[in-house]
Amino acid sequence: MRSRCYAIAASTSMRERAAYPGNFIGSMFTYALFVFIFSRVWAGAYAGASEIAGYTMRMAVWYFIVAEVPSFGFGRFFWTLSRDMKNGQIAYLLARPYDYVGYNFAEKYGGSLVEAGVILVEGLLVGILLVGPPPLAGGAPSLAGGAGVAAEASRALLVGLSLLLAGALNYFLQASIAMTAFWLEENEAFFWIFQKLTLVVGTLIPIEFLPTAAATLARLTPFPYLSYAPARIMVAYSPGEAWSLVAAQALWLVLAAALARIVFSFGSRRLSVNGG
């Protein structure tokens, strides 16, 4: 019964977003501009080298295209959740007959899937225009033949799955930060730190570019699983690595969901509602 309620919340939110396609224009424009500029940055960086840290220029551009999708599609949960808490909307939401964390996840995450999908399709088109198609899935010499097609299909599936997990992980981490508003009214600083760490650890640049110690440390945190994982699967696909990245994402997702529930459980006790 509850899962049906959440499914309806997600699908309503998706339809609501899709009803106003004009709202995507700003994000689409900014995304295309970023991709264009970074394609030029990478062209400059690769002027004297054909490969850096195992990445060719085409891989680096496609990496950026995919790594930016979660930032644009799933990067703003914090603001709506935090706003609900600060303007008192939470008092209304908590009185409803549903689980607050679960319902909000369904509603916010569902809506964001539309924007993420639009950005992904745009990224694929812009990428093809700028640097040609993405590198072929690892191990397949060409698309010709059953093995090549199967590898491409498997990669597409895992990139999609990894993006979905990245979005869900993003939601629960941002929700945990937003719910610090139960204690602190000014909690944006935590989100900014989170946002910038996400940007540096795996969004703007692949983890492999970082110094070895920093890369090792980064892999112990959830940050690479917010954008690095789907981008890495896209540009350097190998089934073994892809599945291990997806498994790590799933593990971090479980931990982040548990963290969000713990923060909510303690934080909601501090809420006092006056008036009607």
Next chain:
Amino acid sequence: MLGTGRNGPGRLGGRTRAYARFLRDAFVVNLKATLEYRVNFIMQFFGMMLNNAAFAAFWLVLIGRTGAVGGYGFSDVMLIWALVSTSFGLAHVVFGNVRQLGRIIMEGGLDVYLLQPKDAWINVLASRTVVSAWGDLAYGFIVLALMNGTNLERLALFTALAVPGALIFAATFAAAESLTFFMGNSSAVSSALTEFMLSFSLYPEGIYGHGMRWILYSIVPSGFVAFMPLRVFRSLDWGLVPLLYLVAAAYVGLSYWLFRAGLRRYESGNRMDARV
């Protein structure tokens, strides 16, 4: 009209001093209003610096791997970030309404400024400050302080270069916003120009092809706020500074002319507003 007194140089000098006093007073009032919300101010201040620092980390890693990108080493990139950040910050600290002008025109909010004795363009632009811009303004000086070879002369030159940069930023944004008089709503053009100008200014000039360079010294004047000031700063060439002030004066003049031309089409919204 601003600065076109009919009674000779004495009157012109008097008006200029009056406007300088007006800008100073507007600045002080805005600063006091900002400091009323100290926690918000401090968070926005450090938030902006954190945002800029994240990109510094990206460049440190990338240039550490590849060497110069587009002809710029790490210190060059940091200097354009410093110049652009301080110019952009200064523009929004002094002329905080510069990116709200279109909305004010659209909502009929100019009435309150037209009824006051000071020039409406300067009055509306200077009547607000942007809190986060203080972080941008400070960031450039912090970067400069951390760089090798910074001395008083370089600090003076940096400041002298940031002022025309701020005027060019403000004039360009205000011009885009003034298009609202002609288009009804220029928010899309204005947002696009802001994105273009900031994005193009913050990356090495060499990554853009020769075909694009003319844009960077005309419609999107990134060349005058970042690339040319960098060359002047590097070579300590004070002789080129007046040229940048002339360029800034030209952009300000054009922007002012566009506003005045548009103002003839303005219709009062009969709105009741109070400036407190």
